[in-house]
Every structure is written in C-alpha cells, then in structure tokens.
Amino acid sequence: MTSERSIPVLSNIRCRSASVAPKILASGVLCLALCGDALAAPKLSEETVSYWLDGEFSVSTLSRKEQAAELAWFHQAAEPFRGMTIYVVSETIDTHWYEANILSKAFEDVTGIRVVHEITGEDDLVRKLLSQIETGINIYDAFISDSDLIGAHYRSGAVVALSDYIQQDGAAVTLPTLNLQDFIGLNFTTAPDGKVYQLPDQQFANLYWYRYDWFNRKDLRERFKRLYGYELGVPVNWSAYEDIAEFFTVHVKELDGHPVWGHMDYGKTDPSLGWRISDAWLSMAGMGDRGIPNGVPVDDWGIRVDGCRPVGASVQRGGALDSPAANYAIRKFVDWFKYAPPQAANLTFTEAGGWVGTGQIAQQIFWYTAFVAQATQPGLPIVNADGTPKWRIAPSPVGAYWEEGMKSGYQDAGSWTLLKNTPADRRRAAWLYAQFTVSKTVSLKKTLVGLTPIRLSDINSSVMSEKAPMLGGLVEFYRSNARNYWTPTGSNVPNYAKLSPLWWKYISLALEGARPVDEVMQDLARAMDRGLDAVGREEPGVCSPRLNPESSREFWLKAPGAPKPERNEHPPGKTLSYEESIKVWN
Amino acid sequence: MTRLLAACVTWVLLHSVPALAEGEKIQVLAYAQPPFMELRHDRPAGLAIDILNMLFQRAEVDYSILFLPPKRAYVTALSEPNNCVLAIERSQAREALFQWVSPILITRHGFYSNQTDNYNIRTLNDAKPLVIGSYLGSGVGEYLEKLGFNVDLTSSNDLNIRKLQLKRVNLWASDTVSAAVIINQSNLPIKLEHVFLTTLRAMGCNLSTSPTLVERLQNELKSMYQDQSIRQLYRNYLGQDADWLSN
Structure with missing residues (x-):
C-alpha cells in the first residue's frame, strides 16, 4: 500500500500541516495554530473501514x-482526543517501520488522532526514556521499550503498571478484545510484584542460522567427516561450531566461485556491541545458574540476587561476570572473528544483519530473527526460486559451562511502555494507538510483514502454517515451548539504562586486544559492582542493590552453582541433523 | 548573518568561576543556530548558551566559548582534548565518539516546504522520493542519509531556506524552534509539513576529557532539570505557557 493513494476519510478533522504555520508571537512564545474544526466527530465511514x-x-x-x-470501538473511544498529535518512539526494525508507515496512518484515519511514530536506534530509545524520567519533560507519550528494562521499570516508580491502568484510569480506553492472555511475551513484561508493566509489540529471538543446502551437500559432508571425525550438522556445542567455522573459512574457502566464511559477527565500538554480549551470550556459554527465565540466583548478566535484591556481579561478591565461564565466553567471541569476513569487526548490529543475505556465510551462532524478513526476500542468493529459503534456524549451540535447565538464548520483546509523567489525556490517546498496533485486526498482517509474532492466535493461525515453509523454522520455534526458554534480560538488572553502557565500553577493549580478556572482564565486573552500588544509593528500596561484602574468589568458586570453577572448555564436537536439533524445542 | 557569526570569534568568560579541581579548562565549540546559540554584539547568547553558562558556573568548571561552523566545531571536538561541541544531536551512531553531557536541549525536527507546495507528507517515508536540505554536521542529516534519503547538505542551516525557495530542494529538515525563528523573522512563505524526529541535543566532549569532570557536569545538569532551572530558562525564550514539544 502506498501513501500516494488518497483516502476520503475524516479529512475534515485532520489537522493538516499545510494549514499550520509556525509563528513566534511578539512575546516570544512559540505557538502552532490548531485547526479550527479539529474537534468535529463524524461517524466512521464504511469507505474508511x-x-x-x-x-x-x-x-x-x-x-x-x-x-x-x-475499528468502530477505536473510533468511538478516541472521540475526546480527536485532533491531538501524539509522539511515540521505537527501534529500527521492519516491524516498527510498518507501524510508522502504515499503522499510524490507519489509526489516524480511524480515530482522528495523528501519530508521529519515530524510529531510532535502540540505544537512543533507552537514553530518551531515561531523559524523560530524569528531566520530567514529556518527550514522548509512549515508548516501545524492550522488556530488558523490566527490572528498572518496576523499581523506578516512573512507569505505569498496565495491569492497574486497564482496571482504573485506562479502563475506558482499553480495548475489550485486547485479550492479554493471547500475548506470548506477557511473562517477560510482568515484574516480580506480579504487575504487567509493558504490552508486547514485537518479539524476536536469537538463534543459530546456517546454510541448510551447503550442510546437505555430499561432498562437503564427506570432507568434514574426514577432517573432524563426525557428521557436518547443526552444532550442539561450541566445539562443533568452532570446527564448522574453521572448516568453511580455512578449508572450503570458496563455493561456486565465491568466497565463503564459517562465521559472522559484528564488533564495532558502538552500543550495539553491548547487546551482542548482554543479550545472553554469557548464559549461552553457561555462566549463570539454572532457572528460567534468567537463572537463580546468578543471572545472564552475572548478577547475583538475594531475593529481589542484586548483591554483586564480581566473583568476589558472589556474581559471575569475571568467572571462568564469562572469560571463556568473551575469549571465544573475540577469537572467532578470525573465521568471519574481515569487515565484521567494524560492523554494527544493523549493518551486520544483512550479511547472511550475501550468500557468503555458512553459519552464524548469534542471529536475530528480526532479520528473517530481510533474509527471505526473493532474488537473494540464499532464497530458492520457489521462495523457500536455502537456510534454516535452529537452537544455538551452547558453551562448555552450560547445563540442562539453563536459559538457552535471548529473546527481545519490544513492548509498549507508558510513563507516569505523561499527561493523562495524552497517555490515553497513546494507549489507544498502542493497542491498535497489537489488535487482532492488524496483528496477523503485521506479523507477516515483520515476522516478529506476539499473539498465540497469530502463531497458530492457518495463515502462518501456509507461510511456515518460507520462514526457515521461525514458525516451528514460536509454536514450541522454546519460546519460553529464549528470554530477555530479567528483573535482576535494576537500571538497564545506566548499567548497559558498561558492556560495549569494556568489550571493545577486549576486542582491541591491548589487554587480556580476563583483565578486561575483571574491570567490567568491578565497574558493574560500582554501578549497582550507585543505583542502590540513588534509588533505595526493598529491591534495590546492596553489595555483598567481598570474599575470596575461591570461596565463591567452591560454592554450588555459579560462579563455576574452570572446567574442560574443549569437549568433543557434537552435531545433530536439523530434524533432531529442533526436537529440543518441544 | 550566520556567515558573519560563523567566523571564528572567541568570547572567553571572565566571570568569577572558581578554579577547577582538575586544573583544566573546557573549550566549548558552538555554532550559530538562533535562538539556541548565536553571537549578539560579539557575545554568545541564546537558550543553549544560557543553560551552558548556568551549568558550568554551578559545577564550578572553568570554560570558554568559541563559535565555529557546525562541521568544524564537530570535528575539532572529536580530535582536540578538552574540547566539547554544543549542542549536537546525541545518537546511537555518535554515542561512542564523545563523552556526553545531555540533554542540553530537547528538540523536535520536521520537514518544511514552500507554502505553495502540496506534498501531503503524513509519515517519514512519504518524504523518501524528495530532495531534503540539511547542513554539514547535522545529526538529523546523518539520520536521513543513513535511511537512504536524498539529502543535500549546506554549510549552515539557514542556507537551506534559499535552496528551498529556489526549489533546489523539496524540503528543508530543521528543528522546529529555530525554523520558526527564521521563518517568522523574515515572514517567509514556508510551512511545517511533518515532524519526524525528536533529538536530545547534547554537549559532546572529546573522549580524553576527564570522566570525573563529565560526570560532575552531568549531575549538575540533572539537578538543573529537577529544580526547574532549565524550565525557567526555556520560559525566558519561549514564554510562560509555551510547550515547544507540541507541534
């Protein structure tokens, strides 16, 4: 659908910018004139519907x-807000572009509420949310903020608890057919206090991506087995991933006249480098404890909690951020760049996302399914002529410290978030738009465009069954129990916005290679401790951080669970067929 | 006017600011963008300058202000120790390039067109086929370029007005407050088409700047928001009831 097509709807109430000339009054006041007829309330036309x-x-x-x-309900509920312009912001993925380009227009046509749906980098979004809380200025009327921030949201007192809101102030503007139980990510947005703070808008997981067609080539299978002594297949552990990476980069080198690489990643000094690690890389290595969603009492950031209170990230305080498992995870992350294209070290998350589409990558251990839509475009060298993909997604291999019952990977749940310092009427209008973008009227279409499903009803629909063969395993993942084992950052992290910059600032030092990884991780763990301590002092409360006293590393490494003592980091490589590998999802 | 202002003019503050604990002096590089930053009678003035003055004085940090063209201010702060650039858009792409004190300003950015044009722009994407004027060093210009927009860059923001009037660009991308000033000062037949981005405008300091000093400034800025000092400075420029974020 293009924007050029004219829509004969509600045009009498739209506050067209053509009539809005900015003026500085003599007093110096900036004002923007409103349309005089903005408050008219015509019936929703059948033409619009x-x-x-x-x-x-x-x-x-x-x-x-x-x-x-x-649609009729939205039209009616929006009546008090017609003519209003609201501002919302989200990160840069296909799903949000669909919302910004299409759904905002549909919402305006139906409700008469204009939406400025901004798209920006995830780190920008986090800074803006923090700024709105700290300055008290209403920058946005709603945010689509990752549920990774849930630990901060419920501790801060600055975020509206939606489960309260829909019963109280927001009752009149809550869609009767919203059906919260249909949202598969609701657990991620529910805090330890039992309240829902965010409404999931899109979800994507971090999975293993590989060239199914190459892995099934007889010549490559035979050659791999000769070299490594086991079958070329979906790697179950990091030893096998490493072998396969070496196989394609060092031994195969070229296929069909084109260079190929056994690994892909990104490493530019940029906030997205932090996500590469904080998005569960350490838990995939096995750093934390057993327990879903994040490991108890040590989570996937290496933070130990006592009840709901974070008590430290360094081993000396009972955390695991500088434990042998964490050091191993970062060493592998750094070392494996030798198997990736030379450009990889200078790419960001967004820039690296499209690389699998070039047809040069054999496998990627850490691949966000937010890029599935891009990787299924007709004409790409990784897509067959009939539209089916030459690739598959499968469970990511796990590191030497990983044990059954631990978190298996990361899942992003970008979710609508309302702040208490937004004026009540603007919050209500924004809540209407939020619900519109996830309503059953639009959500299946949105899912087909962005491939970031949020509703069980969409995932189980016949439409998705028909689409499944084109999506390389995405539908199978979301229909399985695995969607509960790939989890976002959890509630242990008391202030994501303040603590998350530590990741990219320290991991970039490890990538530069100027200092040993173990030293960098020790510094990172200490910095995280200091950060936790600062948050605890600035935001006191029953669940705010209070550091454990320092003990010896040996004390904690000998204690059960994480932090775990050093173990054999090179177990034999193990692989499975695709069909066998995805059985673990059930 | 901006060309004149863009000439390198130094105005060193000689106020009674106590000596720095760090023994360092910060050079703040600003560029002309009324009403936020400009030279009036050879003295720095504007909302961002007022915020900056209050910030440094409250934090008891010694500083000077130098006006440069925006791109030069930006690259100088990138490369020269103890130099900071005011007030640039903080963005993910720039996050690792500076140490930040933010937000100094919060601004909306929109597309402007000639009154006679009729583009019907309802979303950012609607502007994709059009040529957009911005200026070198603009974070918003960078944002649009990264998204694949056809961006025509000038050396300063106000030069885009002429390009727009001559139809060498279809749209001018500007923050809404300074655009309103320019349009209304000369009663220009230019209209706001669509707001598409909000930015945190920040002071970006060279990476070698003392982190302790940056933290001190950041904490002081936060307290200026919390005690309503910033809001009062905004009122001085935009009036008692002005809400510059509602367009």
Missing part, C-alpha cells in the same frame, strides 16, 4: 465483521 480492512488488513484471525467492530 473498507479501505483498510479490504486493502491492508485482509488477513486476520478475526472475521471481517469482528475487525469492523474493533
């Missing part, structure tokens, strides 16, 4: 009649 339901949202788990009823 038809335009959107038949043109854009023709796939839905609702019947057309039910969709029309939802």
